[in-house]
Amino acid sequence: MKKILILLTAVLISSAAFSQAKQEGVHIYNPEANALADLKAATDKAAKSNKHVLVQVGGNWCSWCIAFHNLVDTTAILTQTINDNYEYVLVNWDKDHHNDEAMKYLGFPNRFGYPVFVVLDGKGKVLHIENSSYLETDEIGANGKKKVGHDVKKITSFLKGWTVAAVKPETYKPKAK
Template sequence: MKKLFILLTAVLISTVTFGQSKTAGVHIYNPEANAMADLKAATQKAAKENKHVLVQVGGNWCSWCIAFHQLVDSNAVLKKTINDYYEYVLVNWDKEHHNDEAMKYLGFPNRFGYPVFVVLDGKGKVLHIENSAYLETDEVDANGKKKVGHDVKKITSFLKGWTVAAVDPDTYKPKAK
Protein backbone atom coordinates (compact mmCIF):
# COMPACT_ATOMS: atom_id res chain seq x y z
CA MET A 1 0.00 0.00 0.00
CA LYS A 2 2.83 2.37 0.91
CA LYS A 3 4.61 1.62 -2.40
CA LEU A 4 1.41 2.30 -4.32
CA PHE A 5 0.98 5.63 -2.54
CA ILE A 6 4.59 6.62 -3.33
CA LEU A 7 4.16 5.60 -6.96
CA LEU A 8 0.91 7.58 -7.32
CA THR A 9 2.50 10.60 -5.67
CA ALA A 10 5.45 10.44 -8.06
CA VAL A 11 3.14 10.18 -11.06
CA LEU A 12 1.07 13.12 -9.83
CA ILE A 13 4.13 15.31 -9.27
CA SER A 14 5.61 14.46 -12.67
CA THR A 15 2.27 15.14 -14.38
CA VAL A 16 1.90 18.53 -12.71
CA THR A 17 5.51 19.42 -13.48
CA PHE A 18 5.18 18.35 -17.11
CA GLY A 19 1.90 20.22 -17.52
CA GLN A 20 3.42 23.40 -16.13
CA SER A 21 6.64 23.11 -18.09
CA LYS A 22 4.73 23.26 -21.38
CA THR A 23 3.47 26.75 -20.58
CA ALA A 24 6.11 28.00 -18.16
CA GLY A 25 7.64 31.21 -19.38
CA VAL A 26 5.03 31.73 -22.10
CA HIS A 27 3.20 35.01 -21.61
CA ILE A 28 0.82 35.75 -24.44
CA TYR A 29 -1.89 37.05 -22.08
CA ASN A 30 -1.39 40.11 -19.92
CA PRO A 31 -3.03 39.42 -16.55
CA GLU A 32 -2.74 43.11 -15.62
CA ALA A 33 -4.41 44.40 -18.80
CA ASN A 34 -7.65 46.33 -18.53
CA ALA A 35 -9.82 43.94 -20.53
CA MET A 36 -12.73 46.35 -20.88
CA ALA A 37 -10.46 49.13 -22.17
CA ASP A 38 -8.86 46.69 -24.63
CA LEU A 39 -12.28 45.56 -25.87
CA LYS A 40 -13.48 49.15 -26.26
CA ALA A 41 -10.33 50.17 -28.18
CA ALA A 42 -10.55 47.14 -30.47
CA THR A 43 -14.25 47.76 -31.10
CA GLN A 44 -13.61 51.39 -32.03
CA LYS A 45 -10.79 50.42 -34.36
CA ALA A 46 -12.87 47.62 -35.91
CA ALA A 47 -15.74 50.04 -36.60
CA LYS A 48 -13.40 52.45 -38.38
CA GLU A 49 -11.88 49.67 -40.49
CA ASN A 50 -15.14 47.80 -41.23
CA LYS A 51 -13.99 44.73 -39.31
CA HIS A 52 -15.23 42.66 -36.41
CA VAL A 53 -13.41 41.95 -33.15
CA LEU A 54 -12.12 38.46 -32.43
CA VAL A 55 -11.65 37.93 -28.70
CA GLN A 56 -9.64 34.96 -27.45
CA VAL A 57 -10.32 34.31 -23.76
CA GLY A 58 -7.81 32.19 -21.90
CA GLY A 59 -4.67 32.41 -19.84
CA ASN A 60 -0.95 31.75 -19.73
CA TRP A 61 -1.69 28.63 -17.68
CA CYS A 62 -3.71 27.10 -20.55
CA SER A 63 -1.68 24.91 -22.92
CA TRP A 64 -4.53 24.82 -25.48
CA CYS A 65 -4.70 28.65 -25.46
CA ILE A 66 -0.99 28.93 -26.09
CA ALA A 67 -1.06 26.22 -28.75
CA PHE A 68 -3.85 28.03 -30.59
CA HIS A 69 -2.02 31.35 -30.42
CA GLN A 70 1.19 29.73 -31.68
CA LEU A 71 -0.72 28.06 -34.52
CA VAL A 72 -2.08 31.43 -35.61
CA ASP A 73 1.40 32.99 -35.37
CA SER A 74 2.96 30.23 -37.46
CA ASN A 75 0.24 29.83 -40.09
CA ALA A 76 0.17 32.49 -42.82
CA VAL A 77 -3.44 31.74 -43.85
CA LEU A 78 -4.79 32.10 -40.31
CA LYS A 79 -2.70 35.17 -39.59
CA LYS A 80 -3.84 36.87 -42.81
CA THR A 81 -7.49 35.96 -42.26
CA ILE A 82 -7.46 37.41 -38.75
CA ASN A 83 -5.56 40.53 -39.83
CA ASP A 84 -7.83 41.14 -42.82
CA TYR A 85 -11.16 40.72 -41.07
CA TYR A 86 -10.69 41.24 -37.33
CA GLU A 87 -9.18 43.22 -34.54
CA TYR A 88 -7.69 40.48 -32.35
CA VAL A 89 -7.86 40.83 -28.56
CA LEU A 90 -6.61 38.44 -25.89
CA VAL A 91 -8.56 38.58 -22.63
CA ASN A 92 -6.91 36.94 -19.67
CA TRP A 93 -8.72 34.73 -17.21
CA ASP A 94 -6.88 33.08 -14.34
CA LYS A 95 -7.39 32.36 -10.66
CA GLU A 96 -6.26 35.84 -9.62
CA HIS A 97 -7.72 37.79 -12.55
CA HIS A 98 -11.26 36.77 -13.44
CA ASN A 99 -12.04 39.89 -15.46
CA ASP A 100 -15.62 39.60 -14.24
CA GLU A 101 -16.83 42.74 -16.01
CA ALA A 102 -15.41 41.58 -19.34
CA MET A 103 -16.81 38.06 -18.88
CA LYS A 104 -20.27 39.49 -18.22
CA TYR A 105 -19.98 41.85 -21.21
CA LEU A 106 -18.93 38.94 -23.46
CA GLY A 107 -21.81 36.73 -22.32
CA PHE A 108 -19.80 34.52 -19.95
CA PRO A 109 -17.95 32.66 -22.72
CA ASN A 110 -15.76 30.92 -20.16
CA ARG A 111 -18.62 28.49 -19.60
CA PHE A 112 -17.27 26.65 -22.66
CA GLY A 113 -13.72 26.24 -21.34
CA TYR A 114 -10.51 27.68 -22.73
CA PRO A 115 -9.63 29.02 -25.12
CA VAL A 116 -12.99 30.37 -26.13
CA PHE A 117 -13.62 32.86 -28.92
CA VAL A 118 -16.09 35.72 -29.06
CA VAL A 119 -16.91 37.71 -32.18
CA LEU A 120 -18.06 41.29 -31.63
CA ASP A 121 -19.32 43.71 -34.23
CA GLY A 122 -18.06 47.30 -34.55
CA LYS A 123 -20.59 48.43 -31.95
CA GLY A 124 -19.42 45.89 -29.38
CA LYS A 125 -22.40 43.58 -29.74
CA VAL A 126 -21.65 39.88 -29.19
CA LEU A 127 -22.38 38.10 -32.46
CA HIS A 128 -21.09 34.64 -31.63
CA ILE A 129 -19.31 32.61 -28.97
CA GLU A 130 -17.25 29.70 -30.31
CA ASN A 131 -16.30 26.71 -28.18
CA SER A 132 -12.76 25.87 -29.31
CA ALA A 133 -13.50 22.15 -29.01
CA TYR A 134 -15.35 22.49 -32.33
CA LEU A 135 -12.12 23.71 -33.92
CA GLU A 136 -10.01 20.72 -32.90
CA THR A 137 -8.54 18.41 -35.49
CA ASP A 138 -10.16 15.09 -36.36
CA GLU A 139 -6.89 13.72 -37.72
CA VAL A 140 -5.43 10.52 -36.36
CA ASP A 141 -1.79 9.56 -36.15
CA ALA A 142 -0.15 6.39 -37.49
CA ASN A 143 -1.21 4.55 -34.31
CA GLY A 144 -4.87 5.46 -34.79
CA LYS A 145 -4.90 7.96 -31.92
CA LYS A 146 -6.54 11.34 -32.38
CA LYS A 147 -3.94 14.07 -32.90
CA VAL A 148 -3.97 16.94 -30.44
CA GLY A 149 -4.46 20.44 -31.77
CA HIS A 150 -6.70 22.67 -33.80
CA ASP A 151 -7.65 22.27 -37.45
CA VAL A 152 -6.65 25.12 -39.78
CA LYS A 153 -9.58 24.49 -42.16
CA LYS A 154 -12.12 24.53 -39.31
CA ILE A 155 -10.62 27.71 -37.87
CA THR A 156 -10.58 29.40 -41.28
CA SER A 157 -14.20 28.41 -41.89
CA PHE A 158 -15.22 29.77 -38.48
CA LEU A 159 -13.36 33.04 -39.07
CA LYS A 160 -14.75 33.57 -42.57
CA GLY A 161 -18.26 32.74 -41.36
CA TRP A 162 -18.26 35.71 -38.98
CA THR A 163 -16.74 38.49 -41.09
CA VAL A 164 -18.61 41.74 -41.67
CA ALA A 165 -19.58 40.62 -45.19
CA ALA A 166 -20.65 37.15 -44.02
CA VAL A 167 -23.22 38.54 -41.57
CA ASP A 168 -24.42 41.39 -43.81
CA PRO A 169 -27.80 40.49 -45.39
CA ASP A 170 -26.92 42.60 -48.44
CA THR A 171 -24.19 40.10 -49.27
CA TYR A 172 -26.87 37.57 -50.13
CA LYS A 173 -29.23 39.74 -52.19
CA PRO A 174 -29.43 38.86 -55.87
CA LYS A 175 -27.27 41.10 -58.02
CA ALA A 176 -29.08 43.37 -60.48
CA LYS A 177 -28.70 42.38 -64.12
Protein backbone atom coordinates (compact mmCIF):
# COMPACT_ATOMS: atom_id res chain seq x y z
CA MET A 1 0.00 0.00 0.00
CA LYS A 2 2.86 2.37 0.88
CA LYS A 3 4.55 1.66 -2.47
CA ILE A 4 1.37 2.51 -4.37
CA LEU A 5 0.98 5.76 -2.41
CA ILE A 6 4.61 6.73 -3.06
CA LEU A 7 4.27 5.88 -6.74
CA LEU A 8 1.04 7.84 -7.04
CA THR A 9 2.59 10.84 -5.28
CA ALA A 10 5.62 10.74 -7.60
CA VAL A 11 3.39 10.61 -10.67
CA LEU A 12 1.28 13.55 -9.47
CA ILE A 13 4.33 15.67 -8.63
CA SER A 14 6.05 14.95 -11.94
CA SER A 15 2.91 15.60 -13.98
CA ALA A 16 2.32 18.89 -12.14
CA ALA A 17 5.92 19.93 -12.76
CA PHE A 18 5.67 18.93 -16.43
CA SER A 19 2.45 20.89 -16.90
CA GLN A 20 3.94 23.99 -15.33
CA ALA A 21 7.13 23.75 -17.39
CA LYS A 22 5.12 23.34 -20.57
CA GLN A 23 2.99 26.39 -19.77
CA GLU A 24 5.96 28.58 -18.87
CA GLY A 25 8.14 27.33 -21.73
CA VAL A 26 6.62 29.43 -24.50
CA HIS A 27 7.51 33.11 -24.63
CA ILE A 28 6.71 34.21 -28.17
CA TYR A 29 4.19 36.85 -27.11
CA ASN A 30 4.93 39.46 -24.46
CA PRO A 31 1.85 39.83 -22.24
CA GLU A 32 3.32 42.97 -20.63
CA ALA A 33 4.03 44.77 -23.92
CA ASN A 34 2.27 48.01 -24.72
CA ALA A 35 0.49 46.80 -27.85
CA LEU A 36 -0.58 50.27 -29.03
CA ALA A 37 2.97 51.60 -28.67
CA ASP A 38 4.33 48.56 -30.56
CA LEU A 39 1.80 49.11 -33.37
CA LYS A 40 2.68 52.81 -33.59
CA ALA A 41 6.41 52.09 -33.70
CA ALA A 42 5.94 49.43 -36.40
CA THR A 43 3.70 51.76 -38.42
CA ASP A 44 6.27 54.57 -38.26
CA LYS A 45 9.04 52.18 -39.30
CA ALA A 46 6.90 50.75 -42.12
CA ALA A 47 6.15 54.23 -43.47
CA LYS A 48 9.87 55.06 -43.60
CA SER A 49 10.80 51.78 -45.30
CA ASN A 50 7.85 51.60 -47.73
CA LYS A 51 6.40 48.48 -46.11
CA HIS A 52 3.18 47.44 -44.48
CA VAL A 53 2.71 46.12 -40.95
CA LEU A 54 1.80 42.49 -40.38
CA VAL A 55 0.19 41.99 -36.98
CA GLN A 56 -0.20 38.50 -35.55
CA VAL A 57 -2.68 38.46 -32.66
CA GLY A 58 -2.52 35.47 -30.36
CA GLY A 59 -0.98 34.25 -27.16
CA ASN A 60 1.51 31.90 -25.58
CA TRP A 61 -1.42 29.65 -24.61
CA CYS A 62 -2.40 29.14 -28.29
CA SER A 63 -0.84 26.08 -29.92
CA TRP A 64 -1.87 27.26 -33.42
CA CYS A 65 -0.23 30.66 -32.79
CA ILE A 66 3.00 29.00 -31.74
CA ALA A 67 2.89 26.55 -34.64
CA PHE A 68 2.42 29.41 -37.12
CA HIS A 69 5.27 31.39 -35.60
CA ASN A 70 7.54 28.32 -35.71
CA LEU A 71 6.57 27.66 -39.33
CA VAL A 72 7.56 31.20 -40.28
CA ASP A 73 10.85 30.88 -38.39
CA THR A 74 11.76 27.63 -40.15
CA THR A 75 10.54 28.39 -43.68
CA ALA A 76 12.89 30.63 -45.65
CA ILE A 77 10.31 31.87 -48.18
CA LEU A 78 7.96 32.99 -45.39
CA THR A 79 10.71 34.67 -43.39
CA GLN A 80 12.02 36.46 -46.49
CA THR A 81 8.56 37.55 -47.67
CA ILE A 82 7.76 39.01 -44.26
CA ASN A 83 11.17 40.67 -43.84
CA ASP A 84 11.08 42.18 -47.34
CA ASN A 85 7.54 43.54 -47.16
CA TYR A 86 6.39 43.97 -43.56
CA GLU A 87 7.17 45.15 -40.10
CA TYR A 88 6.05 42.12 -38.07
CA VAL A 89 4.35 42.67 -34.70
CA LEU A 90 3.01 40.10 -32.26
CA VAL A 91 0.10 41.36 -30.16
CA ASN A 92 -0.75 39.33 -27.10
CA TRP A 93 -4.29 38.37 -26.13
CA ASP A 94 -4.89 36.17 -23.14
CA LYS A 95 -7.35 35.89 -20.27
CA ASP A 96 -5.41 38.44 -18.21
CA HIS A 97 -4.28 40.78 -21.01
CA HIS A 98 -7.00 41.53 -23.54
CA ASN A 99 -5.30 44.59 -25.04
CA ASP A 100 -8.77 46.04 -25.55
CA GLU A 101 -7.55 49.35 -27.05
CA ALA A 102 -5.32 47.53 -29.53
CA MET A 103 -8.18 45.18 -30.49
CA LYS A 104 -10.44 48.18 -31.07
CA TYR A 105 -7.75 49.92 -33.15
CA LEU A 106 -7.27 46.76 -35.23
CA GLY A 107 -11.01 46.32 -35.87
CA PHE A 108 -11.58 43.55 -33.31
CA PRO A 109 -9.77 40.85 -35.31
CA ASN A 110 -10.04 38.43 -32.39
CA ARG A 111 -13.60 37.71 -33.50
CA PHE A 112 -12.03 35.24 -35.94
CA GLY A 113 -10.10 33.26 -33.33
CA TYR A 114 -6.35 32.85 -32.98
CA PRO A 115 -4.00 33.45 -34.51
CA VAL A 116 -5.47 36.21 -36.59
CA PHE A 117 -3.55 38.52 -38.88
CA VAL A 118 -4.04 42.21 -39.58
CA VAL A 119 -2.31 44.15 -42.34
CA LEU A 120 -1.84 47.88 -41.73
CA ASP A 121 -0.46 50.45 -44.13
CA GLY A 122 2.26 52.94 -43.19
CA LYS A 123 -0.36 55.32 -41.81
CA GLY A 124 -1.83 52.71 -39.50
CA LYS A 125 -4.98 52.09 -41.54
CA VAL A 126 -6.33 48.53 -41.39
CA LEU A 127 -6.14 47.13 -44.91
CA HIS A 128 -7.11 43.54 -44.23
CA ILE A 129 -7.95 41.06 -41.46
CA GLU A 130 -7.12 37.43 -42.25
CA ASN A 131 -8.77 34.53 -40.48
CA SER A 132 -5.97 31.98 -40.07
CA SER A 133 -8.31 29.06 -40.73
CA TYR A 134 -8.16 30.08 -44.42
CA LEU A 135 -4.41 29.42 -44.29
CA GLU A 136 -4.68 25.85 -43.04
CA THR A 137 -3.50 22.96 -45.16
CA ASP A 138 -5.88 20.86 -47.24
CA GLU A 139 -3.36 18.02 -47.48
CA ILE A 140 -4.46 14.51 -46.66
CA GLY A 141 -2.03 12.39 -44.70
CA ALA A 142 -1.14 8.75 -45.27
CA ASN A 143 -3.81 7.82 -42.73
CA GLY A 144 -6.49 9.37 -44.98
CA LYS A 145 -7.18 12.23 -42.57
CA LYS A 146 -6.59 15.92 -43.13
CA LYS A 147 -3.17 17.03 -41.89
CA VAL A 148 -3.06 19.65 -39.16
CA GLY A 149 -1.19 22.89 -39.74
CA HIS A 150 -0.85 25.87 -42.02
CA ASP A 151 -0.07 25.75 -45.73
CA VAL A 152 3.10 27.56 -46.87
CA LYS A 153 1.66 28.28 -50.34
CA LYS A 154 -1.53 29.80 -48.89
CA ILE A 155 0.45 31.91 -46.43
CA THR A 156 2.81 33.10 -49.16
CA SER A 157 -0.12 34.02 -51.38
CA PHE A 158 -1.77 35.95 -48.54
CA LEU A 159 1.45 37.80 -47.71
CA LYS A 160 2.22 38.68 -51.33
CA GLY A 161 -1.36 39.82 -51.88
CA TRP A 162 -1.06 42.57 -49.26
CA THR A 163 2.36 44.07 -49.97
CA VAL A 164 2.72 47.77 -50.80
CA ALA A 165 3.17 46.94 -54.49
CA ALA A 166 0.19 44.58 -54.54
CA VAL A 167 -2.25 47.22 -53.30
CA LYS A 168 -0.80 50.11 -55.33
CA PRO A 169 -3.02 50.90 -58.36
CA GLU A 170 0.03 51.83 -60.47
CA THR A 171 1.16 48.20 -60.27
CA TYR A 172 -1.74 47.24 -62.52
CA LYS A 173 -1.64 49.99 -65.14
CA PRO A 174 -0.81 48.73 -68.63
CA LYS A 175 2.74 49.42 -69.67
CA ALA A 176 3.25 51.74 -72.63
CA LYS A 177 4.45 50.01 -75.77
